[in-house]
Amino acid sequence: NAGVMQNPRHLVRRRGQEARLRCSPMKGHSHVYWYRQLPEEGLKFMVYLQKENIIDESGMPKERFSAEFPKEGPSILRIQQVVRGDSAAYFCASSAGYSEQFFGPGTRLTVL
Amino acid sequence: GENVEQHPSTLSVQEGDSAVIKCTYSDSASNYFPWYKQELGKRPQLIIDIRSNVGEKKDQRIAVTLNKTAKHFSLHITETQPEDSAVYFCAASRVGNQFYFGTGTSLTVIP
Numbered sequence: 001n002a003g004v005m006q007n008p009r010h011l012v013r014r015r016g017q018e019a020r021l022r023c024s025p026m027k028g029h030s031h032v033y034w035y036r037q038l039p040e041e042g043l044k045f046m047v048y049l050q051k052e053n054i055i056d057e058s059g060m061p062k063e064r065f066s067a068e069f070p071k072e073g074p075s076i077l078r079i080q081q082v083v084r085g086d087s088a089a090y091f092c093a094s095s096a097g098y099s100e101q102f103f104g105p106g107t108r109l110t111v112l
Numbered sequence: 113g114e115n116v117e118q119h120p121s122t123l124s125v126q127e128g129d130s131a132v133i134k135c136t137y138s139d140s141a142s143n144y145f146p147w148y149k150q151e152l153g154k155r156p157q158l159i160i161d162i163r164s165n166v167g168e169k170k171d172q173r174i175a176v177t178l179n180k181t182a183k184h185f186s187l188h189i190t191e192t193q194p195e196d197s198a199v200y201f202c203a204a205s206r207v208g209n210q211f212y213f214g215t216g217t218s219l220t221v222i223p
Contacts, residue, residue: 033210042201043156045210056210058113091155097208100146103155 002027004094004104005074012110019079019086021107025094032075033101034060034067037089049075050097082111114139116204118214126222131189133217135202138183142204145178145185146211149198156201160187163207192221 005024013019025032030051035043045059049069060067064082069075079086089108093101115138125131137145143164148156162169162176162185169176173192178185189196199218203211 031208035211035213042215043211043213045212048210059210093211095208099207100158100161101211103148103157105155 004092004102006090006092006104006107008107009105010108010110012112013082014112015083016081019082019109021077021079021090021092021109022074023077023092023094023104024074025092026102029094029096029102031095031097032069033093033095034075034077035091035093037091037106039088043091046077079109082109084111087111114142114204114212116202116212116214118202118217120217121215122218122220124220124222125192127192127194129192131187131192131196131219131221133187133200133202133219134184135186135204135214136182136184137204137212139204139206140180140183141206142212144205144207145176146203146205147174147176147187148201148203148213150201150216151198159200189219192219194221194223197221 032049034046037043047060047067048056064080066078089106091106093103095101118135146161149159150156173190175188199216201216202214205211
């Protein structure tokens with residue numbers, strides 16, 4: 001009974017490179033949420049997706065960031081042309097849509 | 113959008129004492145209020161939640177109260193233990209939608 005899976009757990013990128021973060025929700029969950037946590041700060045909502053649909057992306061920067069949750073496979077958060085300010089822990093959570101959200105272990109992104 | 117404020121930002125208590133963390137929210141349509149505990153370097157984990165049709169909920173040493181009129185809710189931990197030391201986040205949402213988190217409370221339980 002696997003929980004929410006994220007990979008990679010740690011990702012190092014140089015400025016200008018692309019970062020791809022993956023999230024596999026819990027079995028039976030079709031709702032995925034991405035949050036960003038800056039060092040010693042709280043969790044900020046980025047984007048909410050259901051299979052093949054973006055429900056709410058109001059927390060995601062308009063430029064360089066995109067997210068998808070295809071019919072098959074994990075949800076992907078993509079950051080193009082990364083900058084130092086993108087360094088953070090990125091958590092995804094999944095739910096069945098009417099209940100609690102379960103968080104993955106996070107991907108810690110470091111931009112050099 | 114929703115705005116959640118959380119106080120205090122840091123809290124130190126002696127082992128065995130109680131700890132109280134308070135949150136306020138702005139969106140009267142919010143109807144689900146979870147509390148998460150996050151240990152250093154780990155994922156947030158749900159410890160208790162409450163829905164807007166309930167005023168209080170208790171689970172062993174942890175309780176949450178909700179005042180919909182005043183738009184505030186609180187976490188109460190009794191008989192604190194060193195393993196309760198962590199960062200606690202409150203959140204508000206409409207059921208099924210994204211969470212809006214408070215800024216966190218770093219709780220230290222002194223043995």
